[in-house]
Amino acid sequence: MSVPFLDLAAQSAEIADEVLPTWQEQLLSAGFVGGSEVAAFESEYAAYIGTRHVVGVGNGTDAVELALRAVGVRAGDEVVIPANTFIATAEAASRIGAVPVLVDVDAEHLLIDPAAVEAAVTERTRAVVPVHLYGQTAPVEDLRPIANRHGLAIVEDAAQSQGASSSAGMAGALGRVAATSFYPGKNLGAAGDAGAVLTNDPEVAAFVRNVAAHGSTTKYVHDRVGFNSRLDAVQAPVLRAKLRRLDGWNKARRIAADRYAELLADVPGVRVPTSRAGNEDVWHLYVVQVEERDLVLAELHQAGIGAALHYPTPLHLTAAYAHLGYTAGQFPVTEAAAGRILSLPMFPHLREEQQVAVADALTAAVGRGAR
Numbered sequence: 001m002s003v004p005f006l007d008l009a010a011q012s013a014e015i016a017d018e019v020l021p022t023w024q025e026q027l028l029s030a031g032f033v034g035g036s037e038v039a040a041f042e043s044e045y046a047a048y049i050g051t052r053h054v055v056g057v058g059n060g061t062d063a064v065e066l067a068l069r070a071v072g073v074r075a076g077d078e079v080v081i082p083a084n085t086f087i088a089t090a091e092a093a094s095r096i097g098a099v100p101v102l103v104d105v106d107a108e109h110l111l112i113d114p115a116a117v118e119a120a121v122t123e124r125t126r127a128v129v130p131v132h133l134y135g136q137t138a139p140v141e142d143l144r145p146i147a148n149r150h151g152l153a154i155v156e157d158a159a160q161s162q163g164a165s166s167s168a169g170m171a172g173a174l175g176r177v178a179a180t181s182f183y184p185g186k187n188l189g190a191a192g193d194a195g196a197v198l199t200n201d202p203e204v205a206a207f208v209r210n211v212a213a214h215g216s217t218t219k220y221v222h223d224r225v226g227f228n229s230r231l232d233a234v235q236a237p238v239l240r241a242k243l244r245r246l247d248g249w250n251k252a253r254r255i256a257a258d259r260y261a262e263l264l265a266d267v268p269g270v271r272v273p274t275s276r277a278g279n280e281d282v283w284h285l286y287v288v289q290v291e292e293r294d295l296v297l298a299e300l301h302q303a304g305i306g307a308a309l310h311y312p313t314p315l316h317l318t319a320a321y322a323h324l325g326y327t328a329g330q331f332p333v334t335e336a337a338a339g340r341i342l343s344l345p346m347f348p349h350l351r352e353e354q355q356v357a358v359a360d361a362l363t364a365a366v367g368r369g370a371r
């Protein structure tokens, strides 16, 4: 049996009847920019996460950049970012002219290591970005005292964690401001690019709305140099329909994660992921660790199993960030993990027999890799 890494068509099938009439209306009324659907989604998502403001924007990378700008990050400032994240987190800082200062992650959950953050702080550090990776909530509660001591803003990257929570609260409501992505494959995904900035601070929200609209609040009155980053009107009905299902879909992911843990518990050479104490993870990705990973990955692909890597190259070893001058060996946990991680198929509509097929193929591949 072949198993896809992700089945987005199954999500579309569930929501099609709700979305298509609104899309038709939007098309025929030519209401493509702004409007009531976008406003409704923003307020529904704010209520769901528990922040006072949500500003819809064009994508998650813009959202991180806007959030960093909103807390005052400027060219030359330093922003502390985990080495184990998607490159967009660092790109957002770089686009401001700020310097991404990378730090290692903890070995158990591969999330930003607060002790490493503290060690990386200089007088130019302006913000720290906990990335809620793989659907986990990062240890923001441990970052708070560090941020307070050094006057840093906590800017959450909640792109992979819609609906996740920790003992500190919902991911996306834990810092001064948060950014999220609704890229189609996210737990809450649009039908194209989309993102949002979340905050309780009305000034931050107003700043983000202004910068994302060419530095303008009143048409053709430009207060600052901004850019254009909008949540497309046609994305809003998709996001609203999926938001209504998000808790159910996240629950399905949790059940699937528990089932993987059971199926793989006694397989030698496979380390399954665990949740941080107090976390309710939403399993955006289900990342196991194995020896001989490249071999195992190739075997899974040969068996028709859609496995993937998140992420094969730590940020400091990418060509894009060679100019930062980091060297191999500098972030040993991230680097060791990069050679062992393997993301298994994980999506709300994943069926039990598909998971059994994944577990069987993985068990066989790991067995051969060990020989």
Ligand SMILES: Cc1ncc(COP(=O)(O)O)c(C=O)c1O
Binding pocket: 059, 060, 061, 062, 064, 085, 086, 088, 089, 131, 157, 159, 160, 180, 181, 182, 183, 193, 194, 195
């Ligand atoms: C952790 C993280 N941050 C930022 C982004 C950027 O989002 P987007 O692709 O919508 O620009 C993504 C996803 O792509 C992500 O996974």
